[in-house]
Amino acid sequence: MDNERVKGRVQKPGKRVKNFNEVELGFNDEEALKEANRCMQCKNPRCMSGCPVSIRIPEFIKCIKENNIKGAYEIISESSSLPAICGRVCPQERQCESMCIRGLKGEAIAIGALERYVADYAINNNFKFGNNKKKNGKKVAIIGSGPAGLTCAGNLVKEGFDVTIYEVLHKAGGVLTYGIPEFRLPKIIVEKQVNMLKELGVKIITDIPVGNAITLDELSKNNDYVFISSGAGLPKFMGIKGESANEVFSANEILTRINLMGSYKNESKTPIKRAKKAYVIGGGNVAMDAVRSLKRLGIDAHLMYRRGMDELPARKMEVNHAKEEGVVFDLLQNPVEILTDENNSVIGMNVINMKLGEVGEDGRRSVIEDDKSIHKVECDMVVMALGTSPNHEALKGSNILINEKGLISVDGTKTSLDNVYAGGDAVTGSATVILAMEAGKKAAKEIIENSNR
Ligand SMILES: Cc1cc2nc3c(=O)[nH]c(=O)nc-3n(C[C@H](O)[C@H](O)[C@H](O)COP(=O)(O)OP(=O)(O)OC[C@H]3O[C@@H](n4cnc5c(N)ncnc54)[C@H](O)[C@@H]3O)c2cc1C
Ligand code: SF4
Numbered sequence: 001m002d003n004e005r006v007k008g009r010v011q012k013p014g015k016r017v018k019n020f021n022e023v024e025l026g027f028n029d030e031e032a033l034k035e036a037n038r039c040m041q042c043k044n045p046r047c048m049s050g051c052p053v054s055i056r057i058p059e060f061i062k063c064i065k066e067n068n069i070k071g072a073y074e075i076i077s078e079s080s081s082l083p084a085i086c087g088r089v090c091p092q093e094r095q096c097e098s099m100c101i102r103g104l105k106g107e108a109i110a111i112g113a114l115e116r117y118v119a120d121y122a123i124n125n126n127f128k129f130g131n132n133k134k135k136n137g138k139k140v141a142i143i144g145s146g147p148a149g150l151t152c153a154g155n156l157v158k159e160g161f162d163v164t165i166y167e168v169l170h171k172a173g174g175v176l177t178y179g180i181p182e183f184r185l186p187k188i189i190v191e192k193q194v195n196m197l198k199e200l201g202v203k204i205i206t207d208i209p210v211g212n213a214i215t216l217d218e219l220s221k222n223n224d225y226v227f228i229s230s231g232a233g234l235p236k237f238m239g240i241k242g243e244s245a246n247e248v249f250s251a252n253e254i255l256t257r258i259n260l261m262g263s264y265k266n267e268s269k270t271p272i273k274r275a276k277k278a279y280v281i282g283g284g285n286v287a288m289d290a291v292r293s294l295k296r297l298g299i300d301a302h303l304m305y306r307r308g309m310d311e312l313p314a315r316k317m318e319v320n321h322a323k324e325e326g327v328v329f330d331l332l333q334n335p336v337e338i339l340t341d342e343n344n345s346v347i348g349m350n351v352i353n354m355k356l357g358e359v360g361e362d363g364r365r366s367v368i369e370d371d372k373s374i375h376k377v378e379c380d381m382v383v384m385a386l387g388t389s390p391n392h393e394a395l396k397g398s399n400i401l402i403n404e405k406g407l408i409s410v411d412g413t414k415t416s417l418d419n420v421y422a423g424g425d426a427v428t429g430s431a432t433v434i435l436a437m438e439a440g441k442k443a444a445k446e447i448i449e450n451s452n453r
Contacts (some may be wrong), residue, residue, distance in 0.1 A: 002038055002102075002106070003102075003105060003106025003107060004106060004107055005035060005038070005107040005108070005109065005110045006027065006031045006034045006035040006038075006110065008024060008025060008026050008027050008031065008110070008113050009024075009025040009026070009028075009031075010023060010024055010025060011023050011025065013321075013324040013325050013326075016183065016325065017295055017296060017325045017326060018296070019183075019296065020181065020182045020183050020258075020264060020293075020296055021182070021183060021186075022182070022183055022184070022185075022186050023183050023184065023321055024088070024113075024184075026113060026116050026117060026120060027110075027113055027114070027116075027117045032064055032113075032114060032117040033064065033065065033067070035109065035110050035113065035114060036061045036062075036064035036065045036114060037065055038102060038109055039058060039061040039062075039065075039102070039109050040101060040102065041058050041061075041062060042058060042101055045057060045058045046099040046100065046101055047096045047097070047099050047100045047101075047108075047109070047111060048096070049099055050095040050096040050097070050098055050099035050100075051079075051095060051096045051434075052095065052434045052435060052437075052438040053079045053080050053434060053437055053438055053441060054079055055075070055076055055079045055080060055096075055115070056075050056078075056079070057096060057111055059075050060072040060073075060075040060076050060114075060115075060118065061109070061111075061114060063075065064114060064117070064118065069118055069121045069122075069125075070122075070127060072118045073118050073119070073121070073122040073127050076115060076118055076119065077122075080151075080437065081150060081151050081154035081155070081193075081196075081197060081437070082147060082150060082151065082176075082193050082433075082437060083115050083116070083118065083119035083122075084116060084119035084120055084122075084123060084189050084192070084193055085147070085176055085185065085189065085190065085193060085433060086112070086115060086433060086434055086437070087112050087113065087114075087115035087116025087117070087118075087119050087120075088112075088116055088184065088185050088189070089176075089180060089184060089185055089433055090112060090432070090433060090434045091315050091432060091434075092111055092112035093108075093315065093316060093317070095434070096111045096112075097109070097110070097111050097112065120189075123189070123192045123193075123196075128196075128199070132157060132158050132159075132160060132200060132201060133158065133159050133160040134160050135160045135162065136159070136160040136161060136451070137162075138160075138161050138162065138224045138225070138451050139161070139162045139163075139164075139222070139223040139224050139225075140153075140156055140161050140162070140163045140164070140223055140224065140225045140226070140227065140447065141164055141165075141166060141219040141220075141222070141223040141225075141226045141227075142163060142164070142165040142166065142226075142227045142229060143165075143166050143210045143216070143219070143226070143227070143228045143229060143230050143394045144165070144166075144167060144168075144174060144228070144229040144230040144231055144394070144424075144426070145165045145167040145172035145173060145174055145194070145204055145206075146173065146174020146175055146176065146229060146231050146424060146425070146436060147174060147175075147176060147424065147433045147434075147436040147437045147440065148174075148227075148229035148231075148423050148424025148425070148426075148436035148437065148439050148440040148443075149165055149167075149174070149227065149229035149424070149440065150165075150172075150173075150174075150193075150194065150197055150202075150440070151436070151437040151440030151441050151444070152227045152229065152423070152440035152441070152443050152444045152447075153165055153197060153202040153440075154197050154200065154202065155440070155441055155444035155445070156444045156447060156448070157197070157200050157201045157202050158200065159444075159448055161447075161451075162201075163201070163202050163203065164202075164203040164204075164205060164223075165202065165203065165204045165205070166205055166208045166210050166214070166219070167204060167205065167206045167207075167208065168206075168207070168208060168209040168210070168393075169206065169207070169260070170206050170207050170260075171206065171260065172194045172204050172206060173187075173190040173191075173194060174229075174231055175231065175233075175433075176190045176433070177190050177259065177260065178255065178256045178259050178260045179252070179255050179256070179259065179286070179289070180255075180259075180285075180289060181255060181258060181259060181289050181292070181293050182259065183292070183293075183296070184289065184318075187259070209393060209394075210230070210393070210394040211392075211393040211394045211395065211396035211397070212393070212396070215396065215397045215398070216228070216394060216395055216396075216397070216398040216400070216417075216420070217397060217398055220417065220418075220419065220420055224419065224451070225419045225420070225421065225447045225450070225451075226419065226420045226421070227413075227420075227421045227422065227423070227440075227443050227444075227447070228394060228395070228408060228415070228420065228421070228422040228423075228426055229422070229423055229424040229426060229436070229439075229440065230390065230391070230392075230393075230394045230426045231390070231391075231424060231425045231426055232388045232389055232390040232391075232425035232426060232429055232430045233252065233388055233390075233391050234388055234389045234390065234391040235250030235251070235252045235253070235384065235386075235387075235388050236384070236386045236387050236388060236389065237250070237384050237386070238281070238335070238384065238386065240335060240336060240337055240338065241337045241338065242337055242338030242339060242340050242346075242349075243338055243384075244344075245338055245340045245344050245345065245346045245382075246343070246344050246345050246346070247273060247275065247345060247346040247380060247381045247382065248338060248346060248381075248382045248383075248384065249381070249382075249383050249384070250383070250384050250385075251280065251282070251286045251287060251289070251290035251383050251384065251385035252286075252388065254272065254290050254293065254294070254383055255286070255289060255290060255293065257270060257272055258272065258293050264293070264296065264297055272297065273381065274297055274298060274299065275294075275299050275379070275380045275381035276299070276300060276379075276380055277299065277300040277302070277378065277379045277380060277381070278291075278294050278299050278300070278301055278302065278379060278380070278381035278382070278383060279302045279303075279304050279330070279335070279349065279377070279379050279381070279382050279383070280294065280301065280302070280303050280304070280383040280385055281304050281305075281334075281335060281382065281383070281384050281385060281386065282303075282305065282384070282385030282386050282387075283303070283305035283306075283307065283311070283312040283313055283314060284312075284313045284314050284385065284387070285313075285314045285315060285318060286385045286387075286388075287303060287305070287314065287385035288303070288314040288315075288318045288319065288322055289318075290383050290385050291303045291322060291327050291383075292318075292321070292322050292325060292327060294381075294383070295322075295325050295326060295327055299381070300328075301327050301328070302327070302328040302329075302330050302379075303322070303327055303328070303329050303330065304330045304331075304333050304334070304335065304351070305329070305330075305331050305332075305333075306332065306333065306334040306354045306367050307331070307332065307354070307356060307364075307365065307367060308331050308332055308356060309329065309331060311356075311364065311365060330351075330377075332353060332354045332355070332356070333351050333352070333353055333354060334351065334352055334354055334367075334369070335349040335350065335351050335352075335382070336349075336350050336351065336352050336374060337349065337350040338382055339376070345380070346379060346380050346381060346382055347378065347379075347380065348376050348377055348378045348379055349376070349377050349379060349382065350374055350375070350376055351374065351375055351376070351377050352369050352370065352371070352373055352374050353369075353370045353373035353375075354367045354368065354369055354370065355367070355368045355370060356368075387429075387430055388425075388430045389406060389429065389430075390406065390407060390408070390425065390426045390429070392406075395408075398417065399416075399417075400415055400416055400417050400420065401415065401416035405429065407426070407427055407428070407429060408422040408426050408427050410422055410423070410427055412442065412446055413427075413439060413442050413443035413446050414446060419450070421443040421446060421447060422443070423436070423439025423440055423442065423443045424436035424439050424440065427439065
């Protein structure tokens, strides 16, 4: 049936909730071909207008139809340096797939799954990116190795720049490595994508906190250009009573410990406390990743969100996976106090019920507290997933302009400092992988234009 998309293979809920292995298993050759054959090769491909990095979607799908996966990969990699990652975590349902003509009378083409198929094939068959241009003698320092920094690096090194990324953590990849869990984005995939960039000539120095070990001004003096892509890794808290209790964590801390330090493994030297019942507060991708991770540790994992199911900002697919895995959704509720015992350990929360109000200027429905509804819930762990803001350690000592929202001020991607550019979450606040990549691509373009003047 042409109106229905081919369903990729998925690990069964009962099994996957006991492991951290990838949930979505992707298309095999036959499934990819069948799905590619649903694409109508539109003369006016609306799907492309929904892709922030303008991948030539119908052309790469045509190559799959013709069993020319190398050709498909070459087309994708002209626009994206991280297709195996985008194919897995981009919100395609709100981007390219939301624009696909097929979606008008049935299900949109599974563009993300096809992109992933091609990218995984390329990794497994050791495909290389095209050749770099001749070295141009210009040096670029990049702060942070998340998707913005990696994309900028890839685009510049191909043009002949000498590129070095400075990363504070011991592994490259930014949120792709320390934030998004293994069951959504296997770390081996991130490593392989990073290695492909290294093979192109990108140098990555880890364990270097810019702002302390070396300053932005020093990097600026020693290089022709600097690109700041230090992300937005500072977690927000609610500011309610009891939040300093021993078992209150940020989602970032939980996920970093699980992803970077393997805290979910029994032999881990830094194990995560195996609570009986935990509440994750929030409704975005980060909240969903945290609550599904806790569920996999055998914890009775609840998600508490102040709006309803339809308003959850997380990807629908992740919400459905969480439901199948047995995560409990406590919606239209919000904590007002965390309750503790004499040892400052969490024993529960006082929670208020919420009602949805009118749609506000931000396009979201407002929430109204029902003062008479405060009630107690029991738990022994609370995880805050309320969003993050940029940590400006990297900017220490410089007089770079920061705007009233606490974000680096840019014109295009150019900052207030000579030859210093910035992009990704450090400029927008926490957003998406593809928007960070788009910013990295744009900064590379502006640097190239500037160097040609
Ligand atoms: C748990 C989680 C799940 C998410 N899920 C999705 C999803 O499903 N789909 C999606 O599109 N987006 C998702 N996002 C958002 C997405 O990952 C981010 O928008 C994106 O990674 C931002 O890229 P970036 O390159 O700007 O920053 P980051 O990925 O944050 O990378 C910044 C890098 O800079 C480094 N750094 C910071 N300060 C310094 C310093 N002083 N010196 C040196 N290095 C420094 C950091 O260690 C980090 O490696 C998720 C985010 C989180 C936290
Ligand atoms: S809009 Fe959909 S059907 Fe048309 S070319 Fe794009 S992916 Fe194919």
